[in-house]
Amino acid sequence: MNGLPLTWEFLAVPQAVPEVRQILRERFEGEDAGDLLLCVSELLANVITHVGERTPVSLRVSATHAGRVRVAVSDPAAAVWPALQETGPESTSGRGLQLLDALALRWGVEQSPHRKTVWCELRAPKRRPPRQPDAAPALSGGRGAC
Numbered sequence: 550m551n552g553l554p555l556t557w558e559f560l561a562v563p564q565a566v567p568e569v570r571q572i573l574r575e576r577f578e579g580e581d582a583g584d585l586l587l588c589v590s591e592l593l594a595n596v597i598t599h600v601g602e603r604t605p606v607s608l609r610v611s612a613t614h615a616g617r618v619r620v621a622v623s624d625p626a627a628a629v630w631p632a633l634q635e636t637g638p639e640s641t642s643g644r645g646l647q648l649l650d651a652l653a654l655r656w657g658v659e660q661s662p663h664r665k666t667v668w669c670e671l672r673a674p675k676r677r678p679p680r681q682p683d684a685a686p687a688l689s690g691g692r693g694a695c
Contacts, residue, residue, distance in 0.1 A: 553610060554609055554610060554611035555576065556609045557608045558606070558607045559606060561603065561606045562597070562602050563597060563602070566594065566597075569589060573589060577674050580674035580677060584672070585674060588648075589610070589620055589622075591645040592669075593608070594645060595631060596622060600626040604625065604626065606622055607621075607622070607624075608622050615670075617672060619669070620671070622666065622667050622668075623665065624665060626665065627661065629665070630658065649669055653671055654669075655669070656670070657669075
């Protein structure tokens with residue numbers, strides 16, 4: 550988790566989500582950061598969907614004293630409060646916070662008069678074992694073939 554904290558301020562637009570994911574993927578190269586990428590995506594998508602495109606946001610990814618990763622997304626819509634929704638099998642939306650709730654060790658919302666921050670804490674990404682080289686291809690012709 551070297552290189553933390555990371556903080557960005559930008560406008561919440563759909564194009565920003567894959568860009569942020571790519572930056573984090575590069576930062577955590579060699580680590581299993583899938584849950585982190587998914588939670589960041591969901592938090593940003595919630596701002597875009599429920600507050601509006603081009604909303605100024607602040608994204609902070611930091612380490613906690615307990616060895617976890619904390620993701621926090623702040624926006625200026627203090628009155629737009631996120632809530633877990635009940636969804637059925639036919640629902641096409643409403644699962645973002647359900648995913649966050651399932652993946653995060655804990656999450657919550659902090660509110661101030663002009664801003665809110667939705668945050669979650671995740672297990673720190675673990676190093677992936679180094680990729681093993683592919684086995685040498687079998688030679689046709691058997692022993693003694695040149």
